[in-house]
Amino acid sequence: MEIRVVATIAAKPEFKAQVTEALLEVIEPSRQEVGCLQYELHRDLDKEGAFVFYERWKSEDALNQHNKTEHFQRFAASLEGKLDELTIRRLKTLA
């Protein structure tokens, strides 16, 4: 069963540049993962320093694998203390 993720990230103003860089850096290696179907980063047009990831994974296992990868672990660690918001929603398509 395909799992989708919407992750909402808001950088602390003083860390906006570093957070943006970390977000951009994790995209390519994530897209290379065998279970990754889509991995897109968006910026919020109405809120400075706010971003949204939209991700599609082949299965729950593929998502769990992703979370254990070296590039994701490094990414998560690099965001520590730099965010005002981090919401991760695991989703299933309804229609």
Add this chain to the structure above:
Amino acid sequence: MEIRVVATIAAKPEFKAQVTEALLEVIEPSRQEVGCLQYELHRDLDKEGAFVFYERWKSEDALNQHNKTEHFQRFAASLEGKLDELTIRRLKTLA
């Protein structure tokens, strides 16, 4: 410029069925709109009665047109008083 939308909706528990029905009903007419590229409804796997729309629109104007359509106006009116959360994020793809 393509505009994307992530809308997060949480139904009040007593209105979950009606909200689900309204969400499902607005999908087909929205997909028929000339400016609509993608219009997908998801349920949150970790939060009962929570849903996420992921939408892609050809332009800001296409999104504005959508918000004025009869089917969207009826949809928005039908949700009034039935939600614990409604967050609408207008997004632009970064990568």
